[in-house]
Amino acid sequence: MILQMIKKQALLLLRNPMELLLLLGLPILLIAILGTALGNIMDGGEIDLQFKLAVIENEAESEQVAQFIAKLESGNLPEEVIEELSSTAATVQPVATLTDVLQSEELEELIILEKVSPNELTEVTEDDSYAAIIEFPEGFTYELLSQLFLDEGRPPEMTVYHNEGAEIAGNIVEQIVTAYQEEYTVGSFLGRNGIDPEQLKLLSTDFKQEVSSINQHNPVNSKAYYTIGMVVMNALFMAPTIASIAFREKQDNIFDRMILADISRWVYFISVLLTGMLFAFIQSLVVFTFAYIVFDVTWPDLAAFFIITFFFALAVGGLTTLLTAISYRIHSERIISFFSGVIVTIFAFLGGSFFPIGENSAFIQRLGDLTPNGAAMSAYLSIIRGEAIMDNTDHLIFICCFALAAIIIGVLTFPKRGAAA
Amino acid sequence: MLELIDVSKKFKQNAAVKSMNMFIEKGEIVGLLGPNGAGKSTAISILSSLVEPTSGDVKYQQKSIIKNPVALRKIIGIVPQEIALYEDLTAEENMKFFGRIYRLKGEKLNMKVQEVLEQIGLSDRRKDMVKTFSGGMKRRLNIGVAMLHDPEILVMDEPTVGIDPQSRHYILQTVKRLNQERQMTVLYTSHYMEEVEFLCDRIYIMDKGSLIASGTKDEIKRILASENTISVKADYWNDAFIEKLKANPVIHQMNVEEKEITFVVSREVNIFTKLAKLAEETNVSLNAVDVKNVTLEDVFLHLTGRALRD
Numbered sequence A: 001m002i003l004q005m006i007k008k009q010a011l012l013l014l015r016n017p018m019e020l021l022l023l024l025g026l027p028i029l030l031i032a033i034l035g036t037a038l039g040n041i042m043d044g045g046e047i048d049l050q051f052k053l054a055v056i057e058n059e060a061e062s063e064q065v066a067q068f069i070a071k072l073e074s075g076n077l078p079e080e081v082i083e084e085l086s087s088t089a090a091t092v093q094p095v096a097t098l099t100d101v102l103q104s105e106e107l108e109e110l111i112i113l114e115k116v117s118p119n120e121l122t123e124v125t126e127d128d129s130y131a132a133i134i135e136f137p138e139g140f141t142y143e144l145l146s147q148l149f150l151d152e153g154r155p156p157e158m159t160v161y162h163n164e165g166a167e168i169a170g171n172i173v174e175q176i177v178t179a180y181q182e183e184y185t186v187g188s189f190l191g192r193n194g195i196d197p198e199q200l201k202l203l204s205t206d207f208k209q210e211v212s213s214i215n216q217h218n219p220v221n222s223k224a225y226y227t228i229g230m231v232v233m234n235a236l237f238m239a240p241t242i243a244s245i246a247f248r249e250k251q252d253n254i255f256d257r258m259i260l261a262d263i264s265r266w267v268y269f270i271s272v273l274l275t276g277m278l279f280a281f282i283q284s285l286v287v288f289t290f291a292y293i294v295f296d297v298t299w300p301d302l303a304a305f306f307i308i309t310f311f312f313a314l315a316v317g318g319l320t321t322l323l324t325a326i327s328y329r330i331h332s333e334r335i336i337s338f339f340s341g342v343i344v345t346i347f348a349f350l351g352g353s354f355f356p357i358g359e360n361s362a363f364i365q366r367l368g369d370l371t372p373n374g375a376a377m378s379a380y381l382s383i384i385r386g387e388a389i390m391d392n393t394d395h396l397i398f399i400c401c402f403a404l405a406a407i408i409i410g411v412l413t414f415p416k417r418g419a420a421a
Numbered sequence B: 001m002l003e004l005i006d007v008s009k010k011f012k013q014n015a016a017v018k019s020m021n022m023f024i025e026k027g028e029i030v031g032l033l034g035p036n037g038a039g040k041s042t043a044i045s046i047l048s049s050l051v052e053p054t055s056g057d058v059k060y061q062q063k064s065i066i067k068n069p070v071a072l073r074k075i076i077g078i079v080p081q082e083i084a085l086y087e088d089l090t091a092e093e094n095m096k097f098f099g100r101i102y103r104l105k106g107e108k109l110n111m112k113v114q115e116v117l118e119q120i121g122l123s124d125r126r127k128d129m130v131k132t133f134s135g136g137m138k139r140r141l142n143i144g145v146a147m148l149h150d151p152e153i154l155v156m157d158e159p160t161v162g163i164d165p166q167s168r169h170y171i172l173q174t175v176k177r178l179n180q181e182r183q184m185t186v187l188y189t190s191h192y193m194e195e196v197e198f199l200c201d202r203i204y205i206m207d208k209g210s211l212i213a214s215g216t217k218d219e220i221k222r223i224l225a226s227e228n229t230i231s232v233k234a235d236y237w238n239d240a241f242i243e244k245l246k247a248n249p250v251i252h253q254m255n256v257e258e259k260e261i262t263f264v265v266s267r268e269v270n271i272f273t274k275l276a277k278l279a280e281e282t283n284v285s286l287n288a289v290d291v292k293n294v295t296l297e298d299v300f301l302h303l304t305g306r307a308l309r310d
């Protein structure tokens, strides 16, 4: 029965070329316009994620290495061991390694690194043109080497400052630093089990790779950005479209016919949910496929892509039932036009469909992620940069909760019996 | 077979139906007659289990259907007052969809759809979208959709409103045929008394939410048995004639038109000599004086003092 209902809805939608054009043609047109027009403003067709990073080293690394070797020599270790450790230590330069990675070819489009002397710290902190600052405390390398080779003390920590207005950059630096420190913790484990200089070298290459993957090796270009933005926005329109068909069924007494045919109202309700969901899913796939063919928007992880699309479609299905239920309850289509006229625009704006609105403010980013489209967009952007789906569980859980809440409120609102006449 | 027992329905303060009693037996065509807003559609919605009454009961084969309407829903077909169809689907697609929701499928569904399309005379237009149909064709399809599951009772809510005379005739004939050939029970709602008079065995007359008369056609007309409706024709009237006629206490419900005056008068009065005398006195030359057959319209006028249609 539900299948029949969905088939009939599909037929009704297909008979409405105007609506189809709005649902499928509009997003494609908008991707083309926004992707091209704004893309150029956004620096060569790519969203500008390049930022300035200051590195402050409070004590020269080479001096600290020398200091460490001196300490080794004055200790009571066997001569051989001292010899070996000294030569290895001379090759381990954690600060230099990190700055090398940050200045590597892979990251040069993303990060402009500047070494700053310690007495300029306040000045740099107040300078808005720096997105973030990494500060290595005094004795950092010395302490790290002691930890690594002699298992003495605790691993030292560097301090990361980031500018209020540069959430994304701050985030990236934060992740780099965490990855870096993790590498050296593993290193310290190695240290306790005998030192192999080869392994240490490997360690630093590993780290380099990890940093590269964190940092959107392939930055999101504007076509991809707007493909995602427009899909999540236009999929929202599927909800009022289907809800409006459903409301017309009530107005035209067709819903009454179903009730008289002893079709449960909940069967009807579920058919609305599934229709909204299925059509939003198909609509998203059509636009994404088009973007893939024409704008070359590709996905590194297709499974992750489908998971996000599925969850988002579920949210659209939930919205469809909610709008249907409210319109049935208040005997009016007002809520449906209010949703498509006002709420979709607000959601799309907050969610970042028009421009990366959350980039400059953690608050707006968080607010945007509290819209189903915003959460889906964040998840899509994350996986298109090469991050794993597991890094997006919070978004997925939110979308799922949103869908459930919409469905539950819909169930509670949907008129129970005898509301017809 | 199906009955309303002391049924009332209030919409907020507005009493749409007031303690109404009604029954329908198998094989009858029952008419429900009343002006717009009388409460006919509301009564039908209650009777068909779509709306719960505020008080009273609805019974199908002695069992209340208010809490358990399944048995009734299987055997009742409702033709709603408004066209309840998908404008963007073809006649056939509409039929198939509504057949499916009555759990018909496969070959059985196809055959039934073709059969009904023929009955309502839309076979040759079955591939056309409903939005291209005339009012009459939509009405016919609206009826057809309600017949797919072979209902025992067909309830029709003003099925001929706003359509051309041919379609109207066609519909009336179809209803009559269904009743005669298949013993289909019909409840026919209308505010056209001619239709009800033509089709129905028994009639309920409703006004302002209440039944004001019920019975067979003859029984209802006998309400007016003690009176005659008289029609007087002339080329012109003068004021004196009209004034004197109006002043006569035995005459009531007088209606004056350009060349015809109608009024109701008790049978016992010999009106013809009175009229002849009056015409002579006032110099009006009468062309004709007739005793009209009693119509349901007259009954309604008699009972409510208002015409059925305004």
Ligand SMILES: Nc1ncnc2c1ncn2[C@@H]1O[C@H](COP(=O)(O)OP(=O)(O)O)[C@@H](O)[C@H]1O
Residues within 6 Å of the ligand: A420, A421, B011, B014, B015, B016, B034, B035, B036, B037, B038, B039, B040, B041, B042, B043
């Ligand atoms: N759903 C409703 N809500 C409020 N009032 C209604 C509703 N349906 C009908 N009414 C009122 O009940 C009265 C009877 O209406 P209805 O049954 O449609 O009459 P009819 O079919 O005889 O024209 C009217 O006054 C109408 O306004």
Ligand SMILES: [Mg+2]
Residues within 6 Å of the ligand: B037, B040, B041, B042, B081, B157, B158
């Ligand atoms: Mg009505």
